[in-house]
Amino acid sequence: MEPVSTEQVAAFRRFNRYFTRRIGVLNDHYLGQDRPLGEARLLFEIAESPAGVSLRELRSRLGLDAGYLSRMAKALQAQGMVRLRTHPDDNRLRMIELTPAGRVEVKEQNRRADTLASDVLKGLTAPQRQQLIDAMATARRLLRLAAITVEWVDGHAPDARACLDAYAADLDARFPEGFDKADLVRPEQVSGDAGAFFVAYEEGRPVGCGALRRLEPGMGEIRHVWVHPDARRLGLARRLLAAIERESLRRGWHVVRLDTHAVLTEARAMYRACGYREIPAYTDHVYGQHWFEKRLTG
Amino acid sequence: MEPVSTEQVAAFRRFNRYFTRRIGVLNDHYLGQDRPLGEARLLFEIAESPAGVSLRELRSRLGLDAGYLSRMAKALQAQGMVRLRTHPDDNRLRMIELTPAGRVEVKEQNRRADTLASDVLKGLTAPQRQQLIDAMATARRLLRLAAITVEWVDGHAPDARACLDAYAADLDARFPEGFDKADLVRPEQVSGDAGAFFVAYEEGRPVGCGALRRLEPGMGEIRHVWVHPDARRLGLARRLLAAIERESLRRGWHVVRLDTHAVLTEARAMYRACGYREIPAYTDHVYGQHWFEKRLTG
């Protein structure tokens, strides 16, 4: 991979500096009213789970010390913002949820944040606003993509199975005829010499996968390329594909094939854009209605 | 002006949240080594002024309490990072500047920040990197523009004169024949019924100006439209122009004219893009080589 130019690094940092000074600071100080930042952040995080969250969950989400969190929770309770209860199934866990007053408070803070954002945008004309929003969306998309890593994992790994389960559920909802999990590759088909399995992680969370397995000598098959709904439209599928192709080449499988379902039109478009060409049926797979092939060059 | 759509506000906040979580947090914690954040920030701010700054200046720039700053300065001095001296002309002021060791430290922190930025960019392909940098540049440009306000000020106001002085110095450097300050409008020509003066402010600092004065009944003349070098390429000149035109219309001067120097080619392009058309000479102004006119419609 090419080195990063110093000019790009400088531009990146220039934006970071300006942005944190302009927006970052404002947001935090302004929002919390007279509540300390830690409490305000906690309140917001609790609001994310309307049905209530365990302290344990909050602790790992916000990376807080147990004692610190316990005290902040108590403080919010004293202010009437939250209610604390023990978990119905596990008396060790404490569940925390907003009271009506807490919900009002969060709503008010959100309103204030909206006003702030709106005030910034008001300084621009309508086309400029759209341009800003578009630029931010692009920047966010690319920042997210930059933070996602594609990693090789064993076909038996829990993350691999979790992705495949989500993949299966996804297809089951999209295929008119549903999807039978029996069609998924078995762990041993994508382990060792038989194949490989890749999982994409965003901040520790699996958000996509893709499998490679041996089809015949010198030829691999790509299966189960899937991206979590939250991580779509980032260009992640291409990254997964690239990782699989690299691995295929490494093994000396210079041709890869795949089949895909008729309803997955975006997938077809992507494969074409990535250099795959449609070929005649090479399987009589239940869910295969389009077949593709690509000759890899390293 | 059109109201801001809630979808745009939501997108704006989405970016803010993501960005501050991803970048904001990292930057601060990582950089400071084992120095407290406040001191690290102070060190960086001092580094911005290689010739030294007064504590007073730092206090207003960073919005710190006098006592707090005094103590932090002492701490940095004890660490050998800065040198404190009294101002040569005013013994009340203390000047602070980096020692060689301080400069090394800042350099090291900068190197670390560069590495951090570079690490993020490394996760992208070369075209994606450029796309991210471009999106950030666009976002920054528009955020800055949104923060700039154009205000009516009296022609005698110090900010008005400061802008005109900078304008004159600027032109003096760019015109082959130099620029004579006697050519500037006199304050009374742009005050009251005779005309108006506008200054653009970015975070309290004047960064541009523009004047309107009566040429003949029903006709105004635009003069001295200028933007500070730091604030160019933001689209600020157009904003100044728009403010002047609005004021002209308000006064019932339905036609505005202006002249401009041959070397200012960007200015000419902008006037054309803003609906001005070139007309025959209406003055025999020393620095006028192109003449423009626009009929205003409200």
Added chain:
DNA sequence: CATATTCTTTGACTTTAGTCAAAGGAACCT
């Protein structure tokens, strides 16, 4: 020249943010 103002330093606080360890109750494991 006296008085007001400006700027910095110092002492004496407070609040936030965060850490660590001990302890108690509940659930899990064998």
Added chain:
DNA sequence: AGGTTCCTTTGACTAAAGTCAAAGAATATG
């Protein structure tokens, strides 16, 4: 049933961040 693990609470800290007011020195102002 007994030990282990898990989760939360509490007490006892520390460091950072920030506030307020008094005091002292220098400068500006009438």
